[in-house]
Amino acid sequence: MLFRIFQRYVKCFAGIIPLMLLCFSCHIDQHNTQATPADSVIVTALDAPADPQLTKEAKALWVNLKRIKGHGILFGHQDATIVGIDWFGDDNRSDVKEVTGSFPAVYGWEISGAGANSNIDSIPFSLLMRRMTEAFNRGGINTVTWHLNNPVTGGTAWDTYPAVKELLPDSSKSTHYKKNLQEIAGFFNSLKAENGALIPVIFRPFHENNGNWFWWGKGHCTPEEYIRLWRYTVSYLRDTLHVHNLLYTYSTDLFENPGQYLERYPGDEWVDILGCENYWDFQSGSTISNGISQLRMLVEMADARKKLAALTECGFDGIPVKNWWTQYLLTPIREDSLARNISYLMVWRNANRKHYYAPFSGQKSAPDFVLFEQDTFTLFEKDLGNIYEE
Ligand code: BMA
Numbered sequence: 001m002l003f004r005i006f007q008r009y010v011k012c013f014a015g016i017i018p019l020m021l022l023c024f025s026c027h028i029d030q031h032n033t034q035a036t037p038a039d040s041v042i043v044t045a046l047d048a049p050a051d052p053q054l055t056k057e058a059k060a061l062w063v064n065l066k067r068i069k070g071h072g073i074l075f076g077h078q079d080a081t082i083v084g085i086d087w088f089g090d091d092n093r094s095d096v097k098e099v100t101g102s103f104p105a106v107y108g109w110e111i112s113g114a115g116a117n118s119n120i121d122s123i124p125f126s127l128l129m130r131r132m133t134e135a136f137n138r139g140g141i142n143t144v145t146w147h148l149n150n151p152v153t154g155g156t157a158w159d160t161y162p163a164v165k166e167l168l169p170d171s172s173k174s175t176h177y178k179k180n181l182q183e184i185a186g187f188f189n190s191l192k193a194e195n196g197a198l199i200p201v202i203f204r205p206f207h208e209n210n211g212n213w214f215w216w217g218k219g220h221c222t223p224e225e226y227i228r229l230w231r232y233t234v235s236y237l238r239d240t241l242h243v244h245n246l247l248y249t250y251s252t253d254l255f256e257n258p259g260q261y262l263e264r265y266p267g268d269e270w271v272d273i274l275g276c277e278n279y280w281d282f283q284s285g286s287t288i289s290n291g292i293s294q295l296r297m298l299v300e301m302a303d304a305r306k307k308l309a310a311l312t313e314c315g316f317d318g319i320p321v322k323n324w325w326t327q328y329l330l331t332p333i334r335e336d337s338l339a340r341n342i343s344y345l346m347v348w349r350n351a352n353r354k355h356y357y358a359p360f361s362g363q364k365s366a367p368d369f370v371l372f373e374q375d376t377f378t379l380f381e382k383d384l385g386n387i388y389e390e
Contacts, residue, residue, distance in 0.1 A: 047306040049272050050234065053244045057388040058200035061141065062247055062272060064387045065308050065343045072379040073333065075372075076106025076143065076346030077358050078313075081131045082123055084350045085360040089127060095350050095360040100373035102380035106202075106344050107135045108313075112147040112157065115183035120147055120156075121351070125187070132191055136199040139388070140381045143202035143249070143312075143346070146184065150215045151176050157214050164221035164229050181233065185241035198245040200388070204312055205233060208253040208277050209264050223264045230266040251275030251312045254290075258297055273343070274302040275312030283316050288332050295339035308343045315347035315357035319365040325372035334377045 049062050068074070077096050080103065082088070084095040097103050109128055112120040119125065132142045147157035151173050152166050167177035191199040206216040209226060216226060230250075237243040250271045255261040265271070276298050281291030295311060302309035311333075316324055333339045347357040359366040372378055 050248050050270055051238050051244055051246065053238075054247075055198050055200065055245045056390075057197050058245045058247060060388050060390045061200045061202075062308075063390050064385075068379070069308065069343060070341045072377050072383070073340070073342055074105035074141065074344035074379045074384075076108055076141075076344050077104040078108035078346065078349035079110075079121070079123070079351075080104050080107050080349075080358070081135065082127060083121075085353060085356060085363075095356075096358050096369075096380075098361050099359050099363075099366045099369055100380065102373065102382040103135075103138065103140060105379050105381050105384055106141045106143055106346055107132070108346050108349070109142060109144050110147060111144050111184055111187055112149065114180075114187045121349075129187075129191060132199060132201075133193060135381075136193055136388075138381055139384050139386060141202065141344075141387065142199060143204060145207055146203075146205045147214075148180060148205075151180060160212070160215050160217070160220045162220040163215045164225045168225070168228055168232060178236065181236050182241065185237055185243045188237075188243045188245060189241075191245065197388075200245050200247065202249055202273065203246045204249040204251055204275060206230065207249075207251040207275070207312065209251070210255060210260065211253040226264040227266045230264075231270055234266075234270050247272040249273040249275045249310065249312060251277055253277050254280065255294060255297075258301055261297065261301065268305050268307070271305075271307060273308040273310055273312075274298055274305070275310045277313035278311065279314055279316070282314055282328050282332075283321075285328070288328060292332050292336050292339050295333065295342055296336065299338045299341045303341075309341065310343050311345035313348060314345055317348075317355060317357060319357070319359060319363065322364050323368045324365050325368045326375070327368075330372050330375060330378065334375070340377070 049059065080094045080096055084093065087093060094103050109132060110119050110121060114125070117124055119128065135142055149156055150159040150161055150163050152163040153159050153161045155161065163173065165171060166173040168174060188201060189198070191201065193199055206226070206229070208214065209217060211217050212219045216229065234248060237246065248271050250265060252261055255276065276294055278291050278294060281287040281294070298309045321328065333342070350356040350358055350360065359369045373380055
């Protein structure tokens, strides 16, 4: 037991001290115009996010993620503090915390249904807001997806009737879509901490855009229509509805080359983080190198644009492989000189015993997940300093 505690402290300090030193040197070097190539972290930290009026806290999050880049990868879990195996809505609970002793650093949430009482997964918005506030208060990071129902048919996000072109300004459903945007703007603008600060959110709308399973996906809108929808969404939220606590993540599913990845990319002034979602390649030893090669391309594309990169969704449903965390996920990413520069990776939710992505007490990969957490390269909530202060 003592050894475990000792290990935990070593991990904690090993994580924090370099970050503190780095932050300190960033602060000093911001005034040094003679930045050398080795100062690339500092150079990128001076670039502008998509929203020039970003709140102080959201801007700090963006800057600090750039500072952390290459020094560690934040671990995230969808719905982490709302639902777990055999529990729902309990206070101060997370399967990840029960196994490792720490909450994840990143929390994924879903806001389809904004304006109604509950989201698509029957999570009351009042509970969601409480959990997002608690995560922020502890120093964790909130990220949000939006599986918006098909606004034309009223079907789910998986109803692939080609709706995109009907949502754009001057189209038949533009008023309806504006209402959808007003609903999520209301949600984002009401996420307030006790001191009145708006809680920053990493927003990832219209994700997996090169897959064909959502109405905004490939085959259901042209790249031009997707790009128009994206830009309209950002500008309406930001410039008309005055939402200023969002970092925007563009994300695809698996891709083969940068051209494919960027086919629907709306442009550097509309995006803060380049994401990709890849469940499949990290599930088998024979395909991990494909997954790494995509992360390498992702980091290169992000670096060239002074953006952040993230593996915005990954995981193995039911985690049937005992050493999956360290051998299939962490080691290949950490050992690759480019892939290791992603800011975070996030696994999907623990919905029930048939659909889960994080271990819980007694699950076969739990001991390996403890090793994953103890590795100095993974960052959980307790390893973060104050990410909301520059
Ligand atoms: C999917 C599944 C669904 C869920 C949806 C949105 O991947 O987990 O059960 O409704 O995400 O959270």
